[in-house]
Amino acid sequence: MRQLIDVKIKSKSVKAINNGYPLLSKEAVKTSEAKIEEGSILRLIDPAGKYIATAYYGIQNKGIGWVLTHKEQEKVDLKFFIKKISEAVAKRESFYEAEDTTAFRVFNGEGDGIGGLIIDFFNGFYMVSWYSEGIYSFRESIYQALSEVVDVRGLYEKLRFNKNGQYLEQNDYVSGEKGEFPLIVSENGMKFAVDLNDGAMTGIFLDQRNVRKRLRDHYSKGKTILNTFSYTGAFSVAAVLGGVTGTTSVDLAKRSLPKTIEQFAVNDIDYEAQDIKVMNVFDYFRYAVRHELKFDVVVLDPPSFARTKKMTFSTAKDYPKLLKDTLKITNDDGVIIASTNNASFNMKKFKTFIDKAFTETNTRYKIIEEHQLPEDFIVPHNYPEFNYLKVVFIRVMN
Incomplete structure (x- = not known):
């Protein structure tokens, strides 16, 4: 039998929940959680005992549960x-x-x-x-x-x-x-190989669909493109189909090589005509500088946090440095597609990282496009903090 528990909400959190805020944080509740079982139905009440909403109890990194309905008589069945x-x-x-x-x-x-x-x-x-x-x-x-x-x-x-x-x-x-x-799926006419039974990820990040389309349709023809933290090379596929003169895909994971080859193959692209590097992206930046390599378009889509034997990387503190390294190998009038899925900061904060990098390198820039989650990734109305994806197309003006 599923538990049904009255949970008192602190006064300062009542208004937010009444206004549709869906996350139940530990700080919002007065009731002790000691004996609440995962999956319990919570009847949220204000300090006066008045019903606010119905939630379920489930601990994850964001909080201790989620609001399901504001209708007291609606059953969760x-x-x-x-x-x-x-x-x-x-x-x-x-x-x-x-x-x-x-x-x-x-x-x-x-x-x-x-x-x-x-x-x-x-x-x-x-x-x-x-x-x-x-x-x-x-x-x-x-x-x-x-x-x-x-x-x-x-x-x-x-x-x-x-x-x-x-x-x-x-x-x-x-x-x-x-x-x-691999199962072959289509995305705006492009093909991608996915595996639903192979670890945490499938082979493609669906939230970048619109960004890949923009890269293919407007930023690839006749260009050279560097795809960093390339995973399975989906951005590289989009670039080739858009008419690039060449792509370079760089990722530290050994499996990125066969996975990228696979994505090229399902699109009838000769992978041997493309450059695929299995190496640390920061090492590649140094390699590119030494060999005087420069690119017209650079895709930056790093993980929020990464650790190697040599270093740790966090988008929250290291993105400006990443951009400064990128500028060294980006052609004048080139485009940097800067992306992050770190939910701990918003688009406004992300733009301060961009400005910091360009200001410190005395480089002029122009933001020419911005993207967040696509239409199928619906987020709660009036709560933009749940729109975690931030993508900015930056024109290097020097």
Whole structure:
């Protein structure tokens, strides 16, 4: 039997929750959490005992739970999940109908009303990512709801939460057809190979779809492009299909080489005509300076945090240095596509990193485009902090 618990909310947090803020933080509650089980339904009440909202208890890095409804009589049951998933699917109708794109986000956590739950679509297959033990306790109802709303060719899941101090990042087949991987999906007419059963990541970051299209359609023809932290080379594929004279893809992970070759191959691109480097990006910058290499376009999409034997890198403190290193190997009138998915700072702060780097190198610049999460990555209304992606196209003016 699932616990139903009254939880008192501190006065300073009541207004935010009433206004639609979806995250329940530890600091917001008065009630002791000692005996609350993951997945418990929380009836949130103000200091006077008046009902505010219904949430579930699920610990993840952002907080201790998520608001599900502001209707006191609404039950969190199969009907509730069918309603939420149906609403989310309806908002993505144009994606389902698109012939040139077969990979997109169907359900984006708190943006679609259930924090901690992510559902992605890959050419008929669905992949569900669970970010807390609390939301995972609703697994059976959510899977049943999904199957009643859409035709599921095959279902996979990823568990991405702590349990007994152990961080779980696993994935597994759940039901339906078992995929033959790599599975080929389309994105704006480009092809990408994905694997839903191979570790934490699939082979493509869906949130960069619009950025890849802009790179292909407007910034590639006749250019040389450096793709740093290149992962499986998706930006490099977009650049080649846009008519570049050459790409260089750099990533420290050994598996980036075969994965990048695979992405080129499914697009009928001769990978031997492209340059793929397995090395530390910062070492490559020094290598490029020594060999007097310069590029027309540089893509910077680093992880929020990375550690190697030689160094640690954090976008929150090291992005200006990364940009300064990049400027040394960027042609005048070149373009730097600076990106980060670090949710700890906003676009305004990100632009201060950019300005710092250009000011300290006495280089003029112009921001020519800005991007955040694409249309299928819906975020809560009026709470831009949940829009974690920040991409800025910068023209080097010197």
